[in-house]
Amino acid sequence: MELHHTLLRLNHQDISPLYPFLTLLCLWFLFFCWKSKSDQSYSNEAKTVPYRNPFFKSTIGFAFYGPSFFLRLKLFQRYSGALRVRLVTEDIYIVHGPKYVTEIFQNPNLSVTKAYAYALQYCFGMHPKAAAAYHNDTSGSRTKPIMGSYVKPTGRIGYSTHENLVDCLLKSGLEPTTTQFETALFQYLQLCNLNEEWVYYDDIAKFFENLLGQAILKALFGPLLLEANEHFVEDLFEYDKVVMNLARRVPWFINPKPYRLRKKIVESIKRWHSAAKLVSDSVTASASDADSAWGSSIMKDRHEMLMNSEGQDEDSVASTDFGLIWASVTNVVPSTLTMAVHTFSDPQILLEVRKALEEQSCHATSLNMDYLEKIPILLSLYAETLRFGVQIHIPRDAPHHDVQVGNTTLPQTSIIFLNTWLAHSDDNIWNTQNGRHPLNTFWPYRFLVYPSDSSSGPCKTASKETPQMNETEAKFSAEGLQGSWIPYGSGHHACPGRLLAKRIMLKSVATLAMSYDIEILSYEQPPKFDSPRFGFGVMKPAKVTPFRIRKRSVPSTNSFR
């Protein structure tokens, strides 16, 4: 009995210092149980993606392991609708399924300005004071402000920049930019000094980045940007490799490289602005010289408009242009590369493309889009390239209204993401011909409908048109893919560069196929592709891929240059 009391006393003394800790642990446990319960409380709240770590929640998976996190999401009750993903800083909602994705794209109460504010600040180095102009603009980018917003007309920076981009890239700027791109592409190809002897290169990605990167930047922003900054293209693609660290907000003292590159590029853009201003302000400069110093009159207007916008200055306008420059190059270049690699690594496809190009272009003097758009295999390669490779989180925010997604309600101020990979790999929608062409592989014929083959076409459920008599040839089709093929987003905020991107991809691959031979010198044909920037861009070859190139020895009579 004595011994028992001694033991009790001893135990009591031993653990007494732990009391406060144990009490805290119990309280924390009770709070956690209550929180988890409240996460799933009402039936019209979106389900929460389960997580184990109560502090980080889903942050690590979402931000650092995108491909596996989204694969898990896809398997999570094979959902269609909205899921809540809890992050350290905020909750976000991922909306999936063609019906709901289409509804989000068409919802006039949603905006993208908040997402751009984050991107401008964290990725493109805009000072928080200037980024506040974007954060505060809750009026959306349509002519009519979102109902419930009371932003002064001068504060509508989202609307002004959107209108300018539409003019520059989709309306009056499209034709001249396309012509400038074509001219620059041929100039840079000439500079490669290619002839009928094979020339060997170490890295096909670098070759495309230099060739197309320069051609696109010159076409859009004029020659001064590159002239004032010798290594601009190299820096831009180097930055692109590390941009995810900025988006993840990894502090500079842990990883200084992205911050260093960001600063360098902003300085380069400011140098271009100064050089362009010098030309514009010069009394002897003609109007066309002034325009070409900026790339075009619309780019020049853009600069003036941004400089006169609330809270903006030379630094912040350089960051805004950095965003546009990055968007204009870093998706379309690797996409063109993906399309070219899949064309050149399959002899049958290359033969079909060349034959079709020769047939279509027999009366053409240049790469006319009307001709290229009539070539089903080229269009199918283009569409499959974007289905296969584009892995972007398309953002929306709901500044003034709740958003209904099926029977769930996303509360006002929610941040919503639509993920292109989820849409492009939905096996309820896409045709895989009973698994023979899985969605993680590139199938060049996926978008072709053959009248004699009822199992052809991109979509499982699309009603196949009854073939016309004597109709034997394949047709390109994207029927039934609304909300499922979304590489450029859709609706009012859809990528304003989409028409230019299509022209760049079709014209570049057609030019190479007509006038050059390319051999990919990798063990795997085609090489493997990887997702280094899941959520932020497109797939790239997983490894450095050597190749060789030469002018075609018997140039076709229709070879373009």
Ligand code: HEM
């Ligand atoms: C394969 C190439 C490309 C892909 C996959 C792509 C994809 C996208 C996507 C998904 C968005 C968001 C759309 C939305 O919110 O609904 C976007 C926005 C944007 N893209 Fe592209 N893009 C490409 C090429 C280009 C090019 C060539 C340019 C410029 C010349 C460009 C300029 C932009 C700009 C400026 C925005 C933001 C638009 C805004 O402020 O509202 N993109 N792009």
